Amino acid sequence: MKPAAELRALTSLRGIAAWAVVLFHIRHSIGLPGGAMRLVAHGYLAVDFFFLLSGVVIWMTWHGRLAGGWQQVPGFLRKRIARIWPLHATMLAYAGLLALLFWLRGRPDPHFPFAEFPAHLLLVQAWGLGAETLSWNDPAWSISTELFAYLVFPLLVMCVDWRRWSSAALIGMIAVLLLGLAAIWHVRGVPDLGDFIPQMGLIRCVVEFVTGTIVGALWWRWQVRPLLPAIGAALTALAVAAAFHAGALPQPFAVPAIFAGALLGFALTSGMRGNPLDLRPLHYLGEISFATYLSHSLLWKTFKLALVSDPQAVAWPLIALYLLLLLGASVALYHGVERPAQRWINRFRLSPAALPAPRSPRG
Numbered sequence: 001m002k003p004a005a006e007l008r009a010l011t012s013l014r015g016i017a018a019w020a021v022v023l024f025h026i027r028h029s030i031g032l033p034g035g036a037m038r039l040v041a042h043g044y045l046a047v048d049f050f051f052l053l054s055g056v057v058i059w060m061t062w063h064g065r066l067a068g069g070w071q072q073v074p075g076f077l078r079k080r081i082a083r084i085w086p087l088h089a090t091m092l093a094y095a096g097l098l099a100l101l102f103w104l105r106g107r108p109d110p111h112f113p114f115a116e117f118p119a120h121l122l123l124v125q126a127w128g129l130g131a132e133t134l135s136w137n138d139p140a141w142s143i144s145t146e147l148f149a150y151l152v153f154p155l156l157v158m159c160v161d162w163r164r165w166s167s168a169a170l171i172g173m174i175a176v177l178l179l180g181l182a183a184i185w186h187v188r189g190v191p192d193l194g195d196f197i198p199q200m201g202l203i204r205c206v207v208e209f210v211t212g213t214i215v216g217a218l219w220w221r222w223q224v225r226p227l228l229p230a231i232g233a234a235l236t237a238l239a240v241a242a243a244f245h246a247g248a249l250p251q252p253f254a255v256p257a258i259f260a261g262a263l264l265g266f267a268l269t270s271g272m273r274g275n276p277l278d279l280r281p282l283h284y285l286g287e288i289s290f291a292t293y294l295s296h297s298l299l300w301k302t303f304k305l306a307l308v309s310d311p312q313a314v315a316w317p318l319i320a321l322y323l324l325l326l327l328g329a330s331v332a333l334y335h336g337v338e339r340p341a342q343r344w345i346n347r348f349r350l351s352p353a354a355l356p357a358p359r360s361p362r363g
Contacts, residue, residue: 010056010057012285056263113136226269
């Protein structure tokens, strides 16, 4: 079985998606023309791409090991916590310093409610525990919901083996999951995936994460002869996009379906000669993308406080400076915090059992 680490295109896409979120959050300060602004204004949907991508990659990497039994679960959870929590804790500590500075100056920032700090530290702030709005480090809501998905994933793998399902059944299950997601949004009277994140972000993440695991299973089934399935996935994504543009499909169904088709196509074609997503610069942007995603909001807040007098009209040189600072911060956090912390935590093995080799795919 081809290791998920070899699918360089998926890592590159993660980097592109992270910068789409960055541009979304600074869009009102850039002064883009109408068409470009409409495109950037949908950058928040890159988070849905992250949820699907996470399901794809984690299923590819872990389904064979976790299917072997509960003894592999501690190792899985250790690696997931090592992946997300140290950098989250670092950015939360930075937010805490900002909050303390505001408080000492007699101007406490309502965006930093100290009563909610413990929930953020434990990464449970987006589990529907009562928060009405995003706070502290806004982007961290998504990794809070992903932590919940990680806790559910071993149970999913042990209860359902997607490899035993037919291709038609897998595609049908994706349709059922996304129709269910759209139905929940309709019943709640919420037209947009980005609305009411503290209350609805968890179900959004879990449904899309599980959908991603099914995409991973389709890749496993079709990777030996990938060309025709990749074309089919691309055409499906285009057809759904056209129907969505015509108003025939709701956003909570269409957007994850488009991303699922695109991800399957990119996964199947990763490594093919001439694929620009396999280029080293793009791949590196993907490697540091978690640092980009978690740091950009607080860095933008600090940047505006220090250098910007009118947040609605920031000069292009200042925008360029912020983007360069963000890139530098991403590199520093990736090499100085994220990777060393992962290596340190992963040295502590909760189970001495060796992980079995992944199973080979069927022809």
